[in-house]
Amino acid sequence: MPYDMNTTPLIIVHHLWKHYGLPLPRVVRFLAGGKKTSDHAALQDISFELNRGETLGVIGYNGAGKSTLLKVLAGVTPPTSGSVSVSGTVFPMIELNAGLHPEMTGRENVRLLGALMGFSRRALESRMAAIKEFCELGEWFDMPVRMYSNGMLVRLGFSVAINVQAEVLLIDEVLAVGDLPFQRKCYTQIERLRRHGASIVFVSHNIRQVERISDRVMLLHNGSIKSIGNPEEVCLMYHRMSSAREMSTARTMLPDAATWQGSGELIIECLTILDNKGNTTSEIEPLSPLRIRVHYHAHNPIESPIIGLRILTDDMMRVAEFTTGDRYPGALLSCGSGWFEATVISLPLLPGIYTIGLTIKCPDGRTVYIGDNLAFFSISYAQHTKNSFGIVHLDAIWLFPAQHHTGESAEAKTQE
Amino acid sequence: MKVFSSFVYITWAIAKRDIISRYRRSLFGLLWALLQPLLLMVVFTFLRTVVDIPSDGIPYVIFSYAALVPWTFFASSVNRAGQSILSNAALIKKSPVPREIFLLAALGTSFFDFCMSGTILAGMMLCFHVSVGAALLWLPVLILLTAALAFGVGMFVAALGCFKQDVIFAASFAMQLWLYATPVIYPVSSVPEKWQWLYQLNPMVGIIDGFRNVLIKNTPPDYSLMFSTAVATGCILAIVWPLFRRCANYFADAL
Numbered sequence: 162m163p164y165d166m167n168t169t170p171l172i173i174v175h176h177l178w179k180h181y182g183l184p185l186p187r188v189v190r191f192l193a194g195g196k197k198t199s200d201h202a203a204l205q206d207i208s209f210e211l212n213r214g215e216t217l218g219v220i221g222y223n224g225a226g227k228s229t230l231l232k233v234l235a236g237v238t239p240p241t242s243g244s245v246s247v248s249g250t251v252f253p254m255i256e257l258n259a260g261l262h263p264e265m266t267g268r269e270n271v272r273l274l275g276a277l278m279g280f281s282r283r284a285l286e287s288r289m290a291a292i293k294e295f296c297e298l299g300e301w302f303d304m305p306v307r308m309y310s311n312g313m314l315v316r317l318g319f320s321v322a323i324n325v326q327a328e329v330l331l332i333d334e335v336l337a338v339g340d341l342p343f344q345r346k347c348y349t350q351i352e353r354l355r356r357h358g359a360s361i362v363f364v365s366h367n368i369r370q371v372e373r374i375s376d377r378v379m380l381l382h383n384g385s386i387k388s389i390g391n392p393e394e395v396c397l398m399y400h401r402m403s404s405a406r407e408m409s410t411a412r413t414m415l416p417d418a419a420t421w422q423g424s425g426e427l428i429i430e431c432l433t434i435l436d437n438k439g440n441t442t443s444e445i446e447p448l449s450p451l452r453i454r455v456h457y458h459a460h461n462p463i464e465s466p467i468i469g470l471r472i473l474t475d476d477m478m479r480v481a482e483f484t485t486g487d488r489y490p491g492a493l494l495s496c497g498s499g500w501f502e503a504t505v506i507s508l509p510l511l512p513g514i515y516t517i518g519l520t521i522k523c524p525d526g527r528t529v530y531i532g533d534n535l536a537f538f539s540i541s542y543a544q545h546t547k548n549s550f551g552i553v554h555l556d557a558i559w560l561f562p563a564q565h566h567t568g569e570s571a572e573a574k575t576q577e
Numbered sequence: 578m579k580v581f582s583s584f585v586y587i588t589w590a591i592a593k594r595d596i597i598s599r600y601r602r603s604l605f606g607l608l609w610a611l612l613q614p615l616l617l618m619v620v621f622t623f624l625r626t627v628v629d630i631p632s633d634g635i636p637y638v639i640f641s642y643a644a645l646v647p648w649t650f651f652a653s654s655v656n657r658a659g660q661s662i663l664s665n666a667a668l669i670k671k672s673p674v675p676r677e678i679f680l681l682a683a684l685g686t687s688f689f690d691f692c693m694s695g696t697i698l699a700g701m702m703l704c705f706h707v708s709v710g711a712a713l714l715w716l717p718v719l720i721l722l723t724a725a726l727a728f729g730v731g732m733f734v735a736a737l738g739c740f741k742q743d744v745i746f747a748a749s750f751a752m753q754l755w756l757y758a759t760p761v762i763y764p765v766s767s768v769p770e771k772w773q774w775l776y777q778l779n780p781m782v783g784i785i786d787g788f789r790n791v792l793i794k795n796t797p798p799d800y801s802l803m804f805s806t807a808v809a810t811g812c813i814l815a816i817v818w819p820l821f822r823r824c825a826n827y828f829a830d831a832l
Binding site: 232235236237238239253255256260262263265269272277278279280281282305 | 597
């Protein structure tokens with residue numbers, strides 16, 4: 162270990178407040194004819210510490226103050242009040258490919274960015290080979306950056322950032338770009354830096370990612386810390402917050418959110434989710450049945466249609482799609498208004514917001530209707546899935562050949 | 578010390594980027610750097626065939642060019658430095674380096690152009706058999722004074738221009754007017770005696786007159802003019818720099 166793990170925290174933030182705008186006296190502001198600056202503080206009374214080798218995830222809605230916090234930590238903008246102390250070399254990965262000059266080659270841009278981040282010429286040249294290899298640009302590395310694709314720009318920016326020996330890394334939503342193998346490579350590299358004692362502040366909207374790589378998570382809401390601590394608990398809290406918010410917006414926005422196209426032979430009037438008693442619902446317990454009823458209006462009858470229903474997460478990942486296939490040759494969508502229904506016996510999804518999409522095809526493969534965001538539902542929090550994380554609930558049976566005597570049953574123990 | 582040398586390296590890296598990138602896709606490349614003072618010289622030489630402008634008995638071509646080269650250095654330094662904060666917005670938003678670096682890099686770029694035009698000037702001086710001597714030792718002092726003054730004025734433009742761009746637009750107009758308030762295309766002696774006190778408040782008067790003395794008259798600069806220039810430059814720096822420092826904290830918020 163190159164660093165002593167038991168020293169004082171690398172980052173100490175104490176009652177940090179940040180207001181945007183110049184701190185001008187009111188008179189000057191009035192004379193300048195400027196617009197009224199908002200009295201809303203971007204950050205309010207933030208206090209936390211970050212130890213060596215620790216990864217802090219920062220989550221929250223847009224405008225919660227996540228990026229402002231990173232900017233203050235990077236020293237780019239001063240706090241309005243309170244104190245911020247960051248010891249050790251800091252590498253901000255903020256707007257990575259901003260500041261690349263289009264006329265300069267990749268190598269020249271690396272030199273400039275490296276210099277700005279405090280590298281000596283010698284340190285940079287000795288890392289140049291590693292940087293070039295990491296970004297996988299090959300001969301493009303010595304071509305002007307204006308010829309690069311977006312993905313190449315990101316790889317270049319990230320390669321400089323990731324190949325430095327910074328003690329504090331500030332990462333702002335940069336991993337969302339780049340193709341999958343490159344993303345994976347970046348995670349491996351971050352993991353390596355972390356093992357070497359680097360501290361990381363990681364801002365992302367990808368809650369699953371944050372939950373996975375953080376030691377602690379901070380939830381920012383309207384500029385103040387709503388919660389900080391255990392990743393699972395804080396992420397769960399955020400999920401609950403967004404579920405409540407999304408459900409309320411979903412209800413009002415549903416007609417707008419739905420997107421569909423079709424041949425015009427059939428329109429979907431509504432898609433409802435029913436509970437056991439046949440009442441419309443939008444909240445389902447994990448592992449209970451999901452009953453979807455589709456009301457349509459057809460201009461022509463459609464014989465033996467192939468119908469598919471899909472479930473997507475709120476970040477548009479397709480969790481599952483189930484279709485009739487060719488198992489229902491006698492099915493008919495009759496002319497005029499009608500409905501059909503599909504029931505999933507036991508839905509193994511974990512708490513979160515999900516949306517439903519629908520595809521209807523003719524037996525000859527022609528698409529009659531394809532639509533998404535046709536309905537929303539949420540999976541509620543339940544005791545019986547509290548030990549499950551991720552999207553899907555898997556019921557595992559654990560086996561431990563060796564046991565020690567606790568008085569409790571082995572099964573109860575393994576639940577912990 | 579280590580910090581200082583890294584700042585020098587960053588300044589150098591940015592200046593180099595600006596110089597190289599400016600001409601990379603052009604046909605004539607670096608030759609463009611020579612064009613501006615040359616063109617002005619041609620214009621004023623033609624102008625002189627219409628309007629009588631005294632030139633202290635020196636061929637007007639070299640009389641005006643010897644002043645236009647340092648003037649262009651000053652004017653382009655102010656303009657570039659004034660825009661440097663805006664044009665490097667992306668870097669400023671992600672790096673906490675002292676913001677002065679971007680202005681110094683702008684001065685470096687203009688100094689490069691100055692050296693290029695200087696070679697032409699040297700060639701012309703050879704053609705016109707201008708005799709030079711020990712007075713040339715004053716050159717570094719004059720260049721440093723010009724740079725310091727441009728740095729001060731540039732900081733003012735950059736600091737305010739970052740918040741209100743009007744300042745930057747106004748600055749390039751002001752530089753054109755400033756040219757006529759400076760003995761670039763006419764000698765100091767053609768300003769009436771009773772206005773000299775006001776005229777000499779312009780710190781560029783001492784600098785440009787100094788350049789001309791040193792380059793083509795082989796005499797040291799007018800010491801009293803140099804003194805007032807140095808004092809004025811010092812005052813400008815003393816007032817503007819703290820202002821710039823104060824604003825610099827908020828550049829990242831405003832950009």
